[in-house]
Amino acid sequence: MMNTKIYKSVHSLAEKLMKAAHKEDREAFDSLYTELKAICIDNENTEKDHPVQWETLADFTEELEDALAIYVKALEKSTAINSKDYMSSVAFSMATLQIELGQTDAAMKNLQDAKISANKIEDKEFKIEIDELIETLLEN
Secondary structure: OOOHHHHHHHHHHHHHHHHHHHOOOHHHHHHHHHHHHHHHHHHOOOOOOOHHHHHHHHHOOOOHHHHHHHHHHHHHHHHHOOOHHHHHHHHHHHHHHHHHOOOHHHHHHHHHHHHHHHOOOOOHHHHHHHHHHHHHHHHO
């Protein structure tokens, strides 16, 4: 189960990171990113480890290849706890990056995995988003 304190700190860092990115405040962004990364590393392989912190870190990682590697870790952590929500959202995020990197086969595999995981979740709009991205890939 996610430690509430960690969840809150990760969530609050994510909000601050979005504000910093929006204001193009590089110094604040880098400092917040470092803080988030430290939380991930400190909690890794402890009972406080959770996919949410890795997924959030990947969301704010600017180098696509680096972000992809962190999403892989987030996917491993979400698979380990069998969290369909995280499994589907992480696989979807990975697919969007892979499309940007021209890795369409890998993207399609992640989208199909995301679709399977998303069967078990409530978010209908997200399921539509997955289907639409699959359609787009199939058309190209």
